Amino acid sequence: MAQAPVNVTVTGAAGQIGYALLFRIASGQLLGQDTPVRLRLLEVPQAVKAAEGTAMELDDCAFPLLKGIDIFDDPNSGFEGANIGLLVGARPRGPGMERGDLLKANGGIFKPQGAAINAGAADDIRVLVVGNPANTNALIAQAHAPDVPAERFTAMTRLDHNRALSQLAAKLNVSVTDIKKLTIWGNHSATQYPDIFQSEVGGANGAAAVDDEKWLAEEFIPTVAKRGAAIIDARGASSAASAANAAIDHVHDWVNGTPEGDWTSAGVVSDGSYGVPEGLISSFPVTARGGRFEIVQGLDINAFSRSRIDASVAELAAERDTVTELGLV
Numbered sequence: 001m002a003q004a005p006v007n008v009t010v011t012g013a014a015g016q017i018g019y020a021l022l023f024r025i026a027s028g029q030l031l032g033q034d035t036p037v038r039l040r041l042l043e044v045p046q047a048v049k050a051a052e053g054t055a056m057e058l059d060d061c062a063f064p065l066l067k068g069i070d071i072f073d074d075p076n077s078g079f080e081g082a083n084i085g086l087l088v089g090a091r092p093r094g095p096g097m098e099r100g101d102l103l104k105a106n107g108g109i110f111k112p113q114g115a116a117i118n119a120g121a122a123d124d125i126r127v128l129v130v131g132n133p134a135n136t137n138a139l140i141a142q143a144h145a146p147d148v149p150a151e152r153f154t155a156m157t158r159l160d161h162n163r164a165l166s167q168l169a170a171k172l173n174v175s176v177t178d179i180k181k182l183t184i185w186g187n188h189s190a191t192q193y194p195d196i197f198q199s200e201v202g203g204a205n206g207a208a209a210v211d212d213e214k215w216l217a218e219e220f221i222p223t224v225a226k227r228g229a230a231i232i233d234a235r236g237a238s239s240a241a242s243a244a245n246a247a248i249d250h251v252h253d254w255v256n257g258t259p260e261g262d263w264t265s266a267g268v269v270s271d272g273s274y275g276v277p278e279g280l281i282s283s284f285p286v287t288a289r290g291g292r293f294e295i296v297q298g299l300d301i302n303a304f305s306r307s308r309i310d311a312s313v314a315e316l317a318a319e320r321d322t323v324t325e326l327g328l329v
């Protein structure tokens, strides 16, 4: 029997990331070449026309797996029956806007979207928040979906993970496929901590292979953590194709599993592992099996890593305090 299409809701569908993402979903790269998809595009009313243009282009690709496209400007309709929600649309920081203002503006987006997911999404809904500040936006959406298991809400740090893989591969002159068990900890922000102490490169320890703490502290970590800002500076717009690529990787691995002998990084609800306060959506080393992310347990965290993880987690806790004070969670 032919498989029923999977409903994929994409918010911010007319934006830059949306444009880089939708064609890859429709071509089968998100869920695999056996899985038909139906796209549900959610936009603000003034961007619906642009989304219609993208939908015309999607039609013009004649993707065999694409079984339909619907466009909405209301979250309740947009998330009706959704199996996968890619929450990309967010309010960017404007001139003179404080972090609290940004969190408040995004609360106005992610609160109703969380409620709409709670009200109408399919029972197996899985949510990836890409729109920044991604971890706290995911927390807001999750707080308004009390009937959905909290673990179904995740935030994207896969782009940071991929950036770290690339930087380490270049340093050691190896292929990215030679590197395993790299981790992004904490927030998708400049405080994030890309950790190579657990990593393996061709079977040897990655940090030992680098053997250069100055490079680690002064080049690798800041390059990965500030890569988003460097791209904005160079392109005049934030990363789009690489962000879309990371979203594809995140959901693909969540649904299909991570490779044996490796793990990836994702912002998931903390169960208190590694001293990260329960309930925060923080990046961890994760494996995926049977459609579930599991936090990798039992890693030894050295003092260098501990202080950096703690700093990023403190930022997440402060963001949670702010949105709690604003009544958003």
Ligand code: NAD
Pocket (backbone or CB within 6 Å): 011, 012, 013, 014, 015, 016, 017, 018, 042, 043, 044, 047, 088, 089, 090, 091, 092, 109, 129, 130, 131, 132, 133, 134, 156, 157, 159, 160, 188, 238, 239, 240, 243
């Ligand atoms: P963009 O401005 O090109 O597009 C955003 C789109 O979202 C716009 O079309 C806008 O109309 C739409 N939108 C705004 N509010 C909406 C709402 N309530 N419902 C539905 N749609 C809404 O931005 P972009 O370059 O596509 O980036 C999107 C977000 O992703 C930004 O917040 C950006 O900072 C973030 N981002 C995250 C990562 C990551 O690694 N987590 C990486 C890159 C970018």
Ligand code: LMR
Pocket (backbone or CB within 6 Å): 132, 159, 227, 228, 229, 231, 238, 239
């Ligand atoms: C990125 O990491 O490229 C983005 O999150 C940067 C941004 O602020 O949009």
